[in-house]
Amino acid sequence: MAADTAEGFARSFALGWLAQDTATLGQLFAEDADFLSLTGDWAEGRAAIERTLKAEFKGAFARARLVTGRAKLRMLGPGAAVVHQRFVLSGVLNADGSDGGRIATVLMAVVTRLGPGWVAVSAQFTAES
Known part of the structure; x- marks a missing residue:
């Protein structure tokens, strides 16, 4: 299901991430x-995005949790916006199974109104330096 508002996109993403619900995330x-x-995979298309996230949830992010930080929204017009959302990611697993510690991350998405909701046409979920 698409986000209800442009402002709500990041919250919807976080809820889907915490539930590790790739179908819900895909609908965003x-x-x-x-x-x-976050692992550097460039997924093109909803099905590929769902596959990428599913693989990440089975690996490094199997126990990952997000804590929401600062957010910023820039409306580009009545039906388009750029969303920036900081998160702190914890519970990341290193390849050897050890705890990877906390990672500062940023979700940046270009969202557009599609029917009654908002969906991303392009997004990056990357580590912040």
Whole structure:
């Protein structure tokens, strides 16, 4: 299901992430959306985005949790916006199974109104330096 508002996109993403619900996360993206994941995978299209997230949830992010930080919204017009959302990611697993510690991350998404909701046409979820 698409986010109700442009402002609500990041919250919807966080809820889907915490539930590790790739189908719900997929619905936050346009059918032909692009997504650059935390592991550096560039997924093209909703199905590829869901596959990428599913693989990440089985690996490094199997126990991951997000804590919401600062957010910023820039409206580009009545039906388009850029969303920035900081998160702190914890519970990341290193390849050897040890705790990867906390990671500062940023979700940046270009969202558009599609029917009654808002979906990302392009998004990056990356580590912040």
